[in-house]
């Protein structure tokens with residue numbers, strides 16, 4: 001968890017500097033100790049007073065301060081993680097070149113903690129080959145990066161360069177505090193969300209799945225370095241910008257989308273609530289109100305069974321089981337019948353809730369019951385599943 005962790009937020013001189021206020025505020029609300037450093041140029045965009053008020057700690061501004069201790073070493077040693085947010089092209093370039101000529105660059109050079117850069121800048125700046133070369137070089141050295149989001153930039157351009165949503169930065173921080181990039185080089189296919197099967201052009205059959213567990217798995221896998229492909233049903237939430245997604249809101253569309261990506265996936269996690277049945281003859285026009293109505297339903301393809309039957313020995317397939325009774329026992333039967341490597345048996349079936357509890361059952365080995373918010377449960381599922389890959 002993130003509570004009581006020491007987060008050093010280094011704010012550099014970009015237009016998104018004001019958005020770092022929300023990040024610091026949310027970190028403090030989450031129970032972190034948050035120390036802010038502002039570059040000299042960042043102070044052109046936002047004042048130290050704002051960050052002092054929000055963080056509840058003095059803001060570090062100057063390497064040669066009369067504080068009575070050596071600021072850059074003190075905070076470099078203090079931090080559990082350093083988050084450079086927003087990170088200018090300038091600070092990325094300085095760190096890549098080994099320059100330590102101000103408080104932030106010198107602290108980054110001096111720290112043994114993980115350093116997460118959150119770049120935000122004009123699209124041409126971000127795409128500049130020198131910036132990209134610096135990002136690549138720093139990634140190779142173990143520095144961590146978030147991708148900027150696409151959208152309308154402050155400079156008027158539309159493209160990749162926006163500061164990410166604060167909630168996404170929090171997910172990244174939570175991951176990097178506890179996990180290495182242990183899934184780098186692994187391709188993971190994750191389906192999530194409910195299907196909608198048409199009765200007529202206005203009505204459909206669906207279920208209570210929110211899709212949040214699958215999205216939590218996708219986020220967690222992404223920040224641990226996996227190449228993630230999401231196949232999304234009718235989700236309530238937006239899929240984050242950094243996750244490639246194929247929309248598939250019927251069982252048939254999901255079948256096609258999953259088979260398209262399955263052969264490249266090292267791990268496939270079927271968290272989607274795929275419809276078991278669909279109307280046999282969906283009406284072309286809206287069905288008029290009348291007497292009682294009987295709908296004839298037909299079975300959809302059992303995608304999970306097909307994946308379990310067809311997987312190669314080097315592939316891992318994970319299913320989910322949502323049962324209203326004898327959950328673990330029924331999940332175990334499903335695991336065997338569908339030739340899965342793992343099944344996750346959900347204990348709580350409350351749609352949309354963030355907390356969950358489930359038992360992760362491997363085909364061989366010891367099962368584990370975990371509980372918590374969906375993001376921490378996602379990491380625990382990945383811990384078990386990735387353990388098999390090694």
Ligand SMILES: Cc1cc2nc3c(=O)[nH]c(=O)nc-3n(C[C@H](O)[C@H](O)[C@H](O)COP(=O)(O)O)c2cc1C
Nearest residue numbers: 012013014015016039041042088089090091120121
């Ligand atoms: C109005 C304005 C907005 C700027 N926005 C950004 C930005 O979003 N990202 C960026 O990398 N640089 C931006 N810059 C340029 C940086 O401020 C400049 O490179 C500066 O040297 C960064 O210093 P620092 O990295 O020490 O804070 C902006 C400059 C101005 C004048």
